[in-house]
Amino acid sequence: MNVVGPDTTFLSRLAASTVEVDTSSRRLAEYSYDASNYRLTPLAVAFPRTPGEVSEIAALCHDSGVAVVARGGGTSMAGNAIGRGVVLDMSRYMNRVLSIDSATRTAVVEPGVVLADLTAAVQRCTADQLTFAPDPSSKNRATVGGSIGNDACGNHSVRYGRTGDHVVALDLVLADGTRLTATRTGLRATDPADITAAERATALSAELRALTDGCLAAFRLELGRIPRQVSGFHLANLLPENGFDVARALVGSEGTCAIVVGAIVALVDVPRSTLLLIVAYDDIVDAARDVVTILKYSPAAVEGIDEQIVSTMKARRGQDAVADLPAGHAWLYIDLDGEDDATVARHARELMGDLDSHGRARECREVRDPVERAKLWRVREDGAGLSSRLQLADGTAVMSWPGWEDSAVAPENLADYLAELRLLLMQYQLIGVMYGHFGAGCMHIRITFDQRTPAGRQLMSAFLTDAARLVVKHGGTLSGEHGDGRARSQLLPEMYSPAIMEAFARFKHLFDPANILNPGMIVDPEPVTDNLALAAIPPLPWQTTFTLHEATGSGASAFTEAVQRCIGVGRCRSHSSGVMCPSYRATGDEKDSTRGRARVLQEMVRGARTVQEGWASQDVQEVLDLCLSCKACSSDCPTGVDMATYKAEFLDHYYRGRVRPVAHYSLGWLPRWLTLTAGAAPLVNAALASPLRSAALRLGGLTTHRVLPTFASRGQLRRELGTPHTGTSDLVLLVDSFTKGFRPEVAGAARRVVEDSGHRAEVRTDFCCGLTWISTGQLRQARKRLTRTAATLDDGTDRPIVVIEPSCAAALRKDLPELVNSTSAQRVARRVRTFAEQVSAQSSRGWTPKIALPESVTVQTHCHEYAVFGAATQRDALAAIGIGRVREATGCCGVAGNFGFERQHYDVSMAVAEQALAPALRADPGAVVLTDGFSCHMQARQLTDTPTSSASLHLAQILDPRSEIQQ
Template identity: 70%
Template sequence: MNAQSTGAENRFTTCPIDVDASSARRGAYSYDASNYRIPPAGVAFPRTADEVSATLAWCHAEKVTVTVRGGGTSMAGNAVGAGLVLDLSRHMDTIIDIDARAHTATVQPGVVLAQLASAVERHTNGAMTFAPDPSSKSRATVGGSIANDACGNHSVRYGRTTDHVVALDLVLVDGTRVTATRSGIRASDPSDTAAVGRAARITADLADLTHDTMAPLRTELGRIPRQVSGYHLSHLLPEHGFDVARALVGSEGTCAVVVAATVSIVDVPPSALLLILGYENVVDAARDVPEILTFSPSAVEGIDEQIVATMRARRGTDSVTALPPGHAWLYVELDGDSPDQVATDATRLLAGLRSAGRVLDGSVVTDPVVRKSLWRVREDGAGLSSRLPLPDGGSITSWPGWEDSAVAPENLADYLADFTDLLADHDLIGVMYGHFGAGCMHIRITFDQATDEGRAVMTRFLDAAARLVVRHGGTLSGEHGDGRARSGLLPIMYSPAMLAAFARFKAVFDPEGLLNPGIMVSPAEPVADLALAGVQVLEWQTSFALGDTTASPPGQGLVDAVQSCIGVGRCRSHSGGVMCPSYRATGDEKDSTRGRARVLQEMIRGAATVDDGWRSEDVREVLDLCLSCKACASDCPTGVDMATYKSEFFDHYYRRRLRPAAHYSLGWLPRWLPIMSRTAPAVNAVLASPFKNAALRMAGLTTERDLPRFASHRTLRRLLARPTPTGAADVVLMVDSFTRGFRPEVAAAARRVVDDAGHRAQIRTDVCCGLTWISTGQLAQATKKLTHAAEALDDGTDRPIVVVEPSCAAALRKDLPELVHTDAAERVSKRIRSFAEQVSAQVAEGWAPARGVPGEVVVQTHCHEYSVFGSAVQQRALRDVGVREIREATGCCGVAGNFGFEADHYETSMAVAEQALAPALRARDDAAVLTDGFSCHMQVRQLTGDRSSDASAHLAQMLDPAPEQR
């Protein structure tokens, strides 16, 4: 075993599997997606059910508590604990079997829901799927969904995870292996006499429990579709067949550890459409739900205007389209066997709702791209609602705590009306979204958890809210479980007899209370262990303008920015978007945006786990594999910008310290390029000689990757020698350091494209965006470069500044005003365009390319352009110029500036390339390859073995009206 510990003694030295007790690991696992922080004693990553069994047997003997974790997306605090955390998501993620004939799938607990659904759909040619689809489905695991009884957007049709569990392979607290089924519990191995005896005792104890509490089981449980609070003991009743498997769903890891599950899969109707309805408010929307349900929809989801406003503020006004007028909206999905019948149903439904007089307007969304973007708004609700923009540029923060209460759908409108009044009574704001068709609301609230007064208000509110939902016949939890947030409120909902039955049920499986203690049975108060409680935060002076500068006092910007991570975990997705390439390569939480943010949060609070501030080795370690791709700044629903935080941290960490060699060789590249360009033949000769590897090692660079050839300064002068057309230039074309030094032919092509549209381009080769100094955390030099750029480019006009290299364009658009706090910087930032943006602007003006474009293109959008200018900017430009088929390698190329050239990062760089770019290149046939980013171009060269400049093209080269002039 190779356990690490911050103390002299490591209590896990005799544990049968490796336990990581390092401060960085413990810091990252102190949180889930809830309000709570509980540092564990250690974290382990079992690979097999046998390892889980051996570990639990050891923990039982040593009296070590155990918390089992999947994707760590719990909003109720179900996945944090003070003992040993077992993360099953990293290795136990195999889909064992899919049986379409039996309508079942058997999987390990770490399988991600979206991956299971996708695998089933592939296996059945789209005819079947796995139904539970919570908004976190791209990172939530099957095991976690079983633990919390997750539901999802289509629960109005398919119910909860409970309804899809067939059998559970379990490890009990003492390591015993048993299997729970729809009709009882048995030893997983019939030859294991101890397990046979243990299963028999459990069966007898559960039978006695059911007999003794039959009346409350029938009257208090299973009253509404989303009654998730408490243990699901009604499944043990005779009329339900003594269903032990389903009784254990929703037990939140307090009774046993799931090591495999057999679940049902469902048929998918061949036709579906999405109807969007606009309302004045959420109460009006809820009043129409009973009528909508008569049409048997597969989904009835809702959002309010605050989420839409946040989406538009964070990702642009065109990020949410096709919404009818209103301040609240319902998404109604109808499906069936016939497209005509589904369309007829939609028309009838909309007519009926209009007659009722509450709906403001409605429309059918047929465009699949628009449908996907609309569903993303709903699915990102938790993150989007956490930071709400204010008109003055500030924001307010909302939190879970009363996050997923539920009532019967017919009671939802009255409940929401009363709940709105309750919020006002406590001077709180609630952001509402959720599963209207199932009566389950997600409500994030502006709790103040940092002060005694705020926590007192929170306590009073939660008590009143619990009493309100019970008065409306509802449940404290309708999806996420009780966890630490609501277990202490269960006496408001259930009788003493029912609570005693819950305690007895847990004791049958875990008599010593070692599994996830404090959940449902013997809980602490809901305001105990809050992450923001009692934190004495220091001032953190930064170069970047971080966080909400209107709300944060001086020096607090880093605190505000880092705490924007609330743990929703979209960075742990393996598909969709670009974030987070390093996590997708390693599968390790510490390499996710969330893992890094959590360790940074430990740093700013001065926690015992990470207590060295700017000199923290833990923070340096978790930031090491961050590619600074900036994808998180757009893909993360809360807007975490880890590239910026990494740059800021490295700037402080390396002050008065010797930096890695690559920080001097690549970090200072714009300083070296003028020298290299004047001695290009000699430098290129050295890089082609036997001395190359020695030179690369001295520079801290990998010897596995060829460097590009340096361009002679004469080449750039020759290519740009043609005089500017007569008359005043109306476009500024900035030729960046990378283009000047390595791809001057791109600059010439860009100029010809701009000129071809009737514009007159002024060429600027005298400014630098400072990107290489930013990415290596050398912010004094970066600020100096950017200050000069702002002064040089702020010429008193509003002419667009078109930047050939997308990463440099992004730096001037985003980093410039965050590092240089002048009006000139703001003005220049607003004028920056990427070249793809310029192309779309020219097409909008009536321009068309002078020569034909390829019919098919494989495009690698630079991550910085994706993040700062929009995920669709390259595709939009290509469609505008007439490219018929666009295959985008959606993901980071893996080079990411200096990262992929550094000796320690080459393997990770190539693993990242395999996520999207490499497969796209292998499948490209004869399609042209487009890489506006120089890093992306170099990775294509590496992957294809083509070391020529023609390995891929810049958009300017593809549209060049006179390519013969290269």
């Protein structure tokens, strides 16, 4: 490469520009990675707001010979969204849908708009008649600009093709800052009054025509041969028969020729009727052999997965996550669509009959229910993340990686290619999990490469070379939608002739003669095993208080491997579906995403210059500040990143020998303070209702804006619980610190509900789950309490331990065995259930409530219950007792234990509440609000401005035989 290094003058000029630029070590750590195997530390990260600001940065970098890398959602699996120069994050501000025209069936967008947001905007504007077609599995965080850069496709590419098929025009910034527009018929100045740009467009057009005229035969013979031929530049679009389509020639150029600052994209009709078929097979190759037959029925999608993904999904998310799949070892998802249900159903019957005649399919299921469809599609869409940590048949876990995750052949060649590829994997003693776009012949195969050792990297390089030769043998392409990037550009000569490789180099040079735009992609690449993120990580002894069950035998410490679970797929950057990551949804800043935090932690464990202080790292402390410790990432993240645990571990080390924030004592030690306030509750409540309130809250590091709970006395709790039982019991009802101290009425209701079903409960009020100490990183204190809890509750019985507060139940289920690594702790953890689970269990044995139930309920599931016990725990309990109208506020409430009470976090806490809970409360103000979690209860009270417990209720209160709720 010929990129000149920066000097201090450049950095000064960059800082003086009008563009928001960040050169902090923390920010550079966040942007040193994408979703690939690679790591490169940038010089700076810029957040442009307009095309003019992009032009300004490009011109500055051009003058100093500094590389520029345009980045969308950072979800590139080929390493084409990282670089050594200035990274332009187009997703932060340039993320608007500017206009939608139903008449012309087009939309004008900025490059940073997320695909799912564009689709939603189009469907709202056109009354669900039109949509934007490309739908990669990362559509809820991938951007239009990134999709243009890679020529992304998606699940329905059988019907709709690649992104390039939907590009009408591209607004560009060239390497020197010149602004041009590429159209379906050529190039022009974006601003017609810009004479210099107009002259550049004319000259560049002439050079591109000359390049094409000199390569007519090569372009026609080697380019555009199969549907998913994404590798290299798409120069066949410049051929005369294709109308000199410069816009589409630039799609898939990976930001190496120009920076896309705007686009006009085409829209397509939404099908009137759809039907999903799930077909099970004994073998993935058998499934591939049926693809040609399936394509005769003009499906919209034909997607495939193998048993490795399904077994991993089952191990990670439970049997229920894959219960709707028919029995088999490989599956095809076939989407049929049409004008009406009858026609689609007839095609489905004909197709199933055809498949039966071949004898390869084991079973076929029709799926029409939208909820069931979404659940099944999630198995496929989470494939990249799930398959990164494979669960093998013997129970062990192994890591798999991209690199050869994007090859494609013609659909009719897919089965033979997969059969030979499996033999190649066996030859190299590698495991490859297979999934992908079978209908387009495109395979996503993550492989168990060892990137940590020189021998492993050498084997990886050799395999990639042999795999490239194999796919070429079958008439295929190295990349089917992810681009070549750092992962495959070196291998392009295996696929293309010297004449085509020279044409690629000339094409790049015509647009970017200084080679500053994403250098090293497609043209003049570095070796595929250079700059691997897992290479050269020192074997540091990162001792942890948590027992992290993460190690896979590579020799790295458990904490190092745990934080390296993040592979950058970026699901945490989504603003829809699931719960994570509430702080990112509130701020839109990469540092507040689970991925951003994990990347800074990864820099910490490698001792990188960007984050050098280890457990004392200020960068890590800063990036974790807005983490709510909601634990949703441990469930929603396909790779299972548990940032709440990592944060607790880090804070425990960080504050050793340091003065902690006062809130760590006022809130972190809350169970201890509650034992004191229980004896003086009236005095405490009176003081907090007096002018002393504000001073006391400030002294404790707490916000003065929040409604406070009323402290309960010991007498209140005794009265609510009534007379203790003597003799035997078949259930332990654990009354936690929050319920004892603030909601004693819930404790009484819970006892009455479980005993109404015939149980005899042993009520325990003398245990602590240690949660407040865990969330503030005071792990030795937490372990001490949990050790005592485990020793006492492990009583030799298998009685269920029903915990009223879901966050405490989650701590006992998950944190207890990780902090107290004993068989006693594990036995206790297995017995723990939430109150909602207990209600479902009672209902399954025939118990029904003896009171009138509310007609409608708005549910705020506690994030810890969602993460540890499952997203449907509350919903299942309500369904079991017969409450039919349920509105779920699917998202974090924003309080999250101590977070929402801390002075510096109040504003973010309320912004998080606006993501789900506040809109749900406004949508049905008359509904009963179900908040089993104390944090959720307090936020609901805050939002409804009602300082009484009737603003929101625990499930026990709704079902209490003494309840006064009426229909």
